[in-house]
Amino acid sequence: MAVIGVGIDLIEIDRIAQALDRRPRFAERCFTTDEAAYCHSRAFPAQHFAARFAAKEAVGKALGIGMTRWREVEVVRHRGAPQIVLSGRYAARAAELGVARVSVSLTHSRGMAAAVAVLEAD
Numbered sequence: 001m002a003v004i005g006v007g008i009d010l011i012e013i014d015r016i017a018q019a020l021d022r023r024p025r026f027a028e029r030c031f032t033t034d035e036a037a038y039c040h041s042r043a044f045p046a047q048h049f050a051a052r053f054a055a056k057e058a059v060g061k062a063l064g065i066g067m068t069r070w071r072e073v074e075v076v077r078h079r080g081a082p083q084i085v086l087s088g089r090y091a092a093r094a095a096e097l098g099v100a101r102v103s104v105s106l107t108h109s110r111g112m113a114a115a116v117a118v119l120e121a122d
Helices: 014-024 026-032 033-040 044-061 088-097
Strands: 004-011 073-076 083-086 101-108 110-119
Touching: 004 014, 004 044, 014 026, 014 044, 014 110, 026 033, 026 044, 033 044, 033 073, 044 073, 044 083, 044 088, 044 101, 073 110, 083 088, 083 101, 088 110
Parallel strands: none
Antiparallel strands: 004 110, 073 083, 101 110
8 A cells, every 4th residue: 555645624614514504505615415414413513514515625635636626525423533534636647647545634623623634545
């Protein structure tokens, strides 16, 4: 296993909460239906939206292409650690780099959310 790329992002939860309040289409534009449903099912949705926003930014940085198509990087949560599902431009870039796995770690405190993404090849 070889590490191909690493990305990290940190964001204020209040910033995401304000975006959700001020721009109703923000969640629709940046998150998949499943991501939004997961976040809204939690006691403090803004924390979970912020962590997913940070994860998307971290993945874009690790891939070296930044984030412009938010819904093409999806944070999927079943049991255990969250997983990343790529589509479109982001899946194509990962294939180009030889990415076999995208590992991600999310965290949040009262005021901040952070994510680290690691791209791995076999």
